[in-house]
Amino acid sequence: MVRVRFAPSPTGPLHIGGLRTALFNFLFARKNNGKFILRIEDTDQLRYVPGAEEYIIEALRWVGLDYDEGPDVGGHYGPYRQSERINLYRKYAEELVEKGWAYYAFDTPEELEAMRLRLREAKSPVQLYNHLTRDGMKNSFTMSQQEVKARIEAGEPYVIRFNMPADRQIIVHDIIRGEVKVNSNTLDDKVLFKSDGFPTYHLANIVDDHLMEISHVIRGEEWLPSLPLHVLLYEAFGWEAPQFAHLPLILKPNGKGKLSKRDGDQMGFPVFPLDWTDPKTGEKTRGYREWGYLPEAVINILAMLGWNPGTDQEIFTLEELIDQFSLERVQKSGAKFDPDKARWFNQQHLRRKSNEELAKMFLPILQSHGIDVDMGYLLKVIDLMKDRVEFVEEFWSKGYFFFKPPQDYDAKGLKKAWKEQTPQIMRDLKDKIAQIKNFTAENIEKELKEWVEEKELSFSKVFTPLRLLIQGTTSGPHLFEMLELIGKDEIIKRIEAGLQNIEKKK
RNA sequence: GCCCGGUUCGUCUAGUGGUUAGGACGCCAGGUUUUCAACCUGGAGGUCACGGGUUCAAGUCCCGUACCGGGUGCCA
Incomplete structure (x- = not known):
């Protein structure tokens, strides 16, 4: 049974890199008739951001990545928030201590910092809390069992660290990257259990993946360096490890680094x-x-x-x-x-959406501009504009003139197309339009083109200014379809108003 | 510093020893159109990071170097 999980941390809004991780988990689960699980990894109290979990859920829902188990939908492996599983982890950390795979440590943050500084200044090639350095620190290795016990009982803060074995060649397999080999000497004694009573990611993640019977861990590449530790943790618990796949990162468009x-x-x-x-x-x-x-x-x-x-x-x-x-x-x-x-x-x-679907999406935008429109008319507008937009919003920004007269006339267009004799041509054209009886696109085109030829004018000298008067710009949908849709009376009104407005400006 | 990963047109990528290194986005030109978009046709753009091997033959396999990215926390 394939069971995968998306396990974000509610420390802010979900980033599209995270969303892609969720997507790949989802696709893998659905492809293999498995389960897709949402688990909230809120073990860091300091970085917790209110609203982040709701945001994650809403985002997943918006793109249609439905999960089979999760904090808001339940499931047999819950709870699905690590903060609600909190009393579960200590036991596992202590189990590792008993087995010799972990130990207690009492070093303060300052002492840890001092150690790192010392190693860095000594230019030590390995600057880690590990088998080489732990003898100089305050932990189960340097204290008697009684002292450790006494300190814990006295309520002194402590952490539980992983006892990273020395000089072990760890070979891990990644579905995407193949074999990755690491020597344990380059790894450190990671904290598994924090002094605030919360587990770290490493512990909680392994425990929960095991308890939730996760079969495949699909996550971002930033986790690849901790994969050897995780594999060792499975070994320490005596559990079968899931399969791993580390996804490549999404980077900035130009420049370098992770997308931010x-x-x-x-x-x-x-x-x-x-x-x-x-x-x-x-x-x-x-x-x-x-x-x-x-x-x-x-x-x-x-x-x-x-x-x-x-x-x-x-x-x-x-x-x-x-x-x-x-x-x-x-x-x-x-x-x-x-x-x-x-x-x-x-x-x-x-473009793959139907006109009806697009109309439904466009309607609220129209309403926000105070436009109330007939659905039949709307559908025709969408049909004319569909190939000219990339976003629904552009039905308005590029086609608002279907719903109200142009607010302004494009300066560049005017300069190019508005000549000395244009106003007179437009007045004549208006009269011609007024005479057209059968006001269909086809007939308008036929009659106007004939008219232009009779007058020995060029199409562009007539139609570009006309378009300018009707829609305010020189490029847009099929002219004659647009004229038909907007309607004869409105067209004539716009020509008259436009002539006035433009001449006034000059 | 140390560890891990990566490297094919500007970008996303195909490619698993033998091809003129293919496609898409973007860009340019032509066609179509009153115009723009869409659409069609064509074009520019790659010494497959670099250097060594292995091989009759290497983008493809091996090694090294460079560069990029990630990790290196009582963060995930």
Whole structure:
């Protein structure tokens, strides 16, 4: 039985890198008829951010990554918040102490810092709390059992550290990267259990993965360095380890490093799935959803960052991804995020939506501008504009003139298309339009083109200024379809008003 | 510093010993259009990080170097 989990820490809004990790877990689970579990890893009281868990849940729901077990949906392996499992971990830490795989330590943060400083200044190649240095510290190795016991009973703060064996060649297997070899001498005696009574990630993670019968651990590459420790922990407990897969990181578009919040703000693309307001600073960050991205597009963008099907197909639905996904085809190297391609993905998914669906999404935007419109009319507008937008919002910014007269006339367009004789041509054209009886796109086109030819004018000399008067800019949807839709009376009104406005300006 | 990982057009990538190194985004040009977008056609863009091997043959296998990234916390 395949059981995978997404185990975020509620220390802030979910980052798209985290969302991709969730996606790959989800796809792997669904592909293999397994279970996808959400587990909240809130063992760090200091970094806990209120609202972060709700944010994570809402984000997963928005993109459609439904989990089978989790804090808000329950399941047989709960609870799914580590803070609610808190009394469970100490026992396991102590079990390791009994087995000799862990020990108590009483060093203060200052003492630890002093040790690191000392090693660094001595230019020691290995600067770790390990078998070489622990003899100089305050722990079970340097104190009698009685003293250890006495200190604990006296309520002195202590931690439980892993007893990292010396000089062991650890070979771990990663589904994506193959074999990774590490010598235990380069590893340290990690803290497993903190003095505040909480486990560290390493302990809680292994205990919970085991208790929840996780079969595959799919997580970000930042965890690869701690994989040997985790494998050793499974060995220490005598448990069978799950299989591991470490996903490549999502990197900044230009420059170097992991994608961060700043990048999005500076380069004009979101880094978070949803809007987020920092509860402490009040700082707001925009999300994909509010930016106008479709959840389908976000999924598609993330899926193609580090994975590919081995075919030329690039546009996928969630179902198609489930069908074709495999961990073996996940890339080893980090992928730079490409904002341009992200927009393209959104455009592609937008075009695959029906006019009705798009109308439904556009309606609230229209309402926010105080526009109340007939659905039949709306659907026609969408049909005309669909190939010209990348985001739903652009139905308004690029097509608001379908709903109200232009507010302004594009200066560049005027300069280029508005000539000496243009006002007269437009007046004549208005009269011509007024005479058209059968006001359909086809007929308008026929009659106006004939008229232009009779008058020995050029199309561009007539139609570009006309477009300017009707919509305020020189580029846009099919002119005659647009004229039909907006309607004869309104067209004539706009020509008259436009002539006045433009001449007034001059 | 030490440890781990990575390195194919600007970007995402195909490629598992023998191909003119393929596709997509972006960019440019032409076609179509009153215009823009969409669409169609074409183009530029890669000494497969570099240096050594192995081999009849290497982007593909091995070693080294460089660069990039990650880790190195009583954070996850």
